[in-house]
Amino acid sequence: MFTNRVRPRRGRLGAASVVCALLALTGCSSSSGSSSSTAPASTPPGTTASGAARIVIKDFLFSPASLTVAPGTVVTVVNEDKTPHTATDAEGKAFDTGTIAGGKSATFKAPATAGSYSYICSIHQYMKGTLTVR
Ligand SMILES: [Cu+2]
Structure with a gap:
């Protein structure tokens, strides 16, 4: 009986940590996107450099x-x-x-x-x- 009460609580905690991880991922990708504007474009995309x-x-x-x-x-x-x-x-x-x-x-x-x-x-x-x- 006691263990049955604990299990759903753990499930909720697990879901909450997944949401946290997703938020961290989106935060990470948006910050790297803004920093890419400073990178110099050496070769146009889709062009083969090797010939x-x-x-x-x-x-x-x-x-x-x-x-x-x-x-x-x-x-x-x-x-x-x-x-x-x-x-x-x-x-x-x-x-x-x-x-x-x-x-x-x-x-x-x-x-x-x-x-x-x-x-x-x-x-x-x-x-x-x-x-x-x-
Ligand atoms: Cu053909």
């Missing part, structure tokens, strides 16, 4: 669907499907991997001119991606 980039084709999708690279970056396209695919500039002939057999990879060189290039798989033209050069 190499990678696109993976899986389940008839380009991943990432949108990639930003520096002009002239060598981009490796990995085909993880069993079906052949390509990564082909949709508007001009700025780049084209040619047919990449299933399980294989190919490379192309990003255009030297900055801009946004939409590309497709020339075999499955509903497959779309965007390569941004800047």
